[in-house]
Structure formats: C-alpha cells, structure tokens
Amino acid sequence: MHPPANTRLFEEKYLRFQSEAGARFRAASGGSVPNGWTTVEQAEWMAATVGLAPGERLLDLGAGRGWPGELIAQHTGAQLLSVDVPIEALRQGRARMREALGARVWQVCGDGRALPIGDGHFSAVCHTDVLC
Amino acid sequence: MLRECYRVLRPDGLLVVAAIELTPNLKDLDLHRALELGPADVHAEAALGEMLQRSGFELVIERDVTREFRVRIRQRLDALARNEQALRREEGDDVVHEEREKRARMLKAVNQGLLRRTIVVGRAEKSLMQTSDGVT
Numbered sequence A: 001m002h003p004p005a006n007t008r009l010f011e012e013k014y015l016r017f018q019s020e021a022g023a024r025f026r027a028a029s030g031g032s033v034p035n036g037w038t039t040v041e042q043a044e045w046m047a048a049t050v051g052l053a054p055g056e057r058l059l060d061l062g063a064g065r066g067w068p069g070e071l072i073a074q075h076t077g078a079q080l081l082s083v084d085v086p087i088e089a090l091r092q093g094r095a096r097m098r099e100a101l102g103a104r105v106w107q108v109c110g111d112g113r114a115l116p117i118g119d120g121h122f123s124a125v126c127h128t129d130v131l132c
Numbered sequence B: 001m002l003r004e005c006y007r008v009l010r011p012d013g014l015l016v017v018a019a020i021e022l023t024p025n026l027k028d029l030d031l032h033r034a035l036e037l038g039p040a041d042v043h044a045e046a047a048l049g050e051m052l053q054r055s056g057f058e059l060v061i062e063r064d065v066t067r068e069f070r071v072r073i074r075q076r077l078d079a080l081a082r083n084e085q086a087l088r089r090e091e092g093d094d095v096v097h098e099e100r101e102k103r104a105r106m107l108k109a110v111n112q113g114l115l116r117r118t119i120v121v122g123r124a125e126k127s128l129m130q131t132s133d134g135v136t
C-alpha cells in the first residue's frame, strides 16, 4: 500500500488566482488552460501521435483541470477518463470538459499509483507534468 | 506511476509523458544549482526516456520542447507584471511575490541550460513479458 498521495501543494495551487484579477492573469499567461505548460500545438501533436480511433479509451493521469486530455479526446473522438487527487481541480474543469466532450468524459478522484482499473483497459495514456 | 500506466495499457498501447527535468549529465556544481533553482517537483531521478524504458516501455519518440517552455515562463512573468497591482489587492502580496520568485528561478535555470522540458512517447511492449512468463 502507498501512503496517501502528497498533493497538498497542488490543492493550494488550485485555490490560487480565482479572483477577477487572477482570471485575467491566467488568461494572459497563454494556452487554453493556463497553468499547464503544454501548448495547444503540443497537445495537437500528442493527439496526432497517439492515433486513437473514435470510441477508444484514453486515460489522463494527474489531469488537474483536464488539459491536455480534453483536446486529445476532442481531436480523436476517444473516450476520456481524467484522474487527479484534488477535487477542486476536477471541479474547475468539469463544465468546460462536459461542453467539449459531452458524455465521453469521466472525471475520477484517485491516486495514480494505485488505479482501481483492470489491466489493459486503455489504448493510450497521457501524463503531463506530474512526475516528481 | 509509470508502472501503473504500463499495467492499464493494452499491449502496444501508447503513453505520452511530458515533464520538466534536469538536463542530463550535469556536473556536481551545476546539478546543485539546478536543484536549487528548479521547481520543487522537478523530475530528477533519471532521464525521462530511461524511466519509461525501466517501466517496460519501448521508447518511440523523444521531443525537446524547452524552447516553447521558456516562452511560456516569460509569458507568465509578463502577465504577472501587467496585472500586478490588481493581483496584489485581490490575491495578496505573498502570492504575487512567491509566483514571481518561482517563475524567475525557473527561467534562470532554463537560460543556464540546467533544466529542460521533454515530451516522450512509449509503447507498452507486452508480448515480450508473456514470452518470459512462458505464455506463448
């Protein structure tokens, strides 16, 4: 068994820049989901590289608000499971992901070191800026 | 976590990982400076591609995106400067200060060639494992 995931720093991070000035700052920081380092071009490259067929399953692990899994699923037609620990991150991404993907997206709160998912379930996994 | 990625992927399924990592083969002093300047969660254990291979993946592509990463950090610092007054009022001085320090340190480390950002793609090679288990 693992000790609980230590994501307290992230939990605090997701509570920052939620004010009006914070929203302007995030919007001016570039990218469609500011705070992440993956650019739109890089996410498009990922979508082209993983080559998922419509309906295939994609896991975005340590997804935060759901980027770049959202764009990859949008471009490929894949179904997306978006997993992270801080519920606040999932909450902040929910409306946007629903709008982009409708019923093709599931958000799950969970520890990426011990996923409650059977072997061989996904055709592709993306994992951006999580490793530490 | 890479092992979990491997486990939940179907045979030949693809994994895409992006991470900020230390420039490989840094000498003692540079390594020390990189760890000091880099973000607390910089990936430092081994090169990303090597980590993937250790977890059972065949390395398919490795792409250095440090140049774009540097642009993003600059954009963030600029956006912070442009919104500084309002951010200080609405988020507090500490939040603004901490954000600026953190990003400035990151930029310095990238400019000095100590940090890079990499995207790697790996394929979950599972048929080999089956052979060694005597499944085939």
Ligand SMILES: C[S@@+](CC[C@H](N)C(=O)[O-])C[C@H]1O[C@@H](n2cnc3c(N)ncnc32)[C@H](O)[C@@H]1O
Pocket: A005, A006, A007, A010, A011, A035, A036, A037, A038, A061, A062, A063, A064, A065, A066, A067, A068, A083, A084, A085, A086, A089, A110, A111, A112, A113, A127, A128, A129, A130
């Ligand atoms: C820097 S954010 C990146 C978010 C998103 N992938 C992106 O690129 O914008 C790192 C994320 O990894 C998550 N994380 C860290 N350890 C984790 C774990 N054991 N299981 C699941 N998520 C984890 C954090 O909660 C955080 O949301």
